[in-house]
Amino acid sequence: MIILVKLLLAHLIGDFILQPKSWVDEKEKLKHRSPKLYVHALLHGLLVLLLLWDLKFWLLALLITILHFAIDLIKLYCQNKENKSSWFFIDQALHLVIILALWGIFLKPELNFTSWCTNSDIWIYLTAIILITGVSAIVVRELMSGWTKHLKDGNDASLSNAGKYIGILERLFVFFFVIIGSWESIGFILAAKSIFRFGDLKESKDRKLTEYVLIGTLLSFGIAIAVGMITLWLVEIL
Numbered sequence: 001m002i003i004l005v006k007l008l009l010a011h012l013i014g015d016f017i018l019q020p021k022s023w024v025d026e027k028e029k030l031k032h033r034s035p036k037l038y039v040h041a042l043l044h045g046l047l048v049l050l051l052l053w054d055l056k057f058w059l060l061a062l063l064i065t066i067l068h069f070a071i072d073l074i075k076l077y078c079q080n081k082e083n084k085s086s087w088f089f090i091d092q093a094l095h096l097v098i099i100l101a102l103w104g105i106f107l108k109p110e111l112n113f114t115s116w117c118t119n120s121d122i123w124i125y126l127t128a129i130i131l132i133t134g135v136s137a138i139v140v141r142e143l144m145s146g147w148t149k150h151l152k153d154g155n156d157a158s159l160s161n162a163g164k165y166i167g168i169l170e171r172l173f174v175f176f177f178v179i180i181g182s183w184e185s186i187g188f189i190l191a192a193k194s195i196f197r198f199g200d201l202k203e204s205k206d207r208k209l210t211e212y213v214l215i216g217t218l219l220s221f222g223i224a225i226a227v228g229m230i231t232l233w234l235v236e237i238l
Contacts, residue, residue: 032076041065041068071098129175
């Protein structure tokens, strides 16, 4: 497992720490003619060797270099201004799949999927998450539909689907804080939400900005919590 963590660390350092924006701009402009594209891919292979510190993984490093180059090249030719954000996530997902696949091929870890499938806690948590995200969003929308049509009568502009995602994130936080028994944190969320009450905003620009800040803040908290939980999990099993 520690090797997988090192492979992920090598990817994060290579893609986010050691890749200046100037490199990204040059790659998007020149595509396969950009020297930075080749340096960037080679850097990933070198980072793998450096972090693993074992030359027996030279083939693993070489494959990561080649496949990283191929994925980045595909992204450069497929992305445009409209789908650039989508291709960022597609690109990162493909890199993650490649890392997991190569880790499985070279290290052949023993993974017991049967125990996961038979663990009732997993299914309970999965059901709860589905309920508080997609299902609850529809239920709340239907319950509030009578008031929503009146709100639409005005000229109060709003970010598309902002309320839906704010609600989903808010419920995820409350669910998490309940699970860990941190009731004071729920009070914090409620207090923070009251500060950004939509009813006190008169201009559409202000409303959009408030929704944007709320989504960004909640997403940031969510990522921080997820990373924190994964870190605790890794510390426990390693």
